[in-house]
Amino acid sequence: MKQDTEPSPFATLIDYMKENGLADEAKKLDTLLREVAWTTGSEFRGEFGFEMKNIKRSSWKRMSEKTKASFKSVAGMILRSWPGIGS
Numbered sequence: 001m002k003q004d005t006e007p008s009p010f011a012t013l014i015d016y017m018k019e020n021g022l023a024d025e026a027k028k029l030d031t032l033l034r035e036v037a038w039t040t041g042s043e044f045r046g047e048f049g050f051e052m053k054n055i056k057r058s059s060w061k062r063m064s065e066k067t068k069a070s071f072k073s074v075a076g077m078i079l080r081s082w083p084g085i086g087s
Helices: 008-018 023-034 041-062 065-081
Strands: none
Touching: 008 023, 008 041, 008 065, 041 065
């Protein structure tokens, strides 16, 4: 079975945030991605999206354009499962 070697969009966002000096914020997302056992993917996306809203509010201006593009891409994925989270 061929294994996908591309990092997930979630992991890419976390890496970009670290590059921007947002280590604390990235750690919060990394914990949700790699350390929590989720019951469903929808549950994960809801919690990840909620944390992204908090991070956007506090750290958007400190993100590079590359990180903002990644952030928007991941947010789009989350909004498909949780359309109300963007409100």
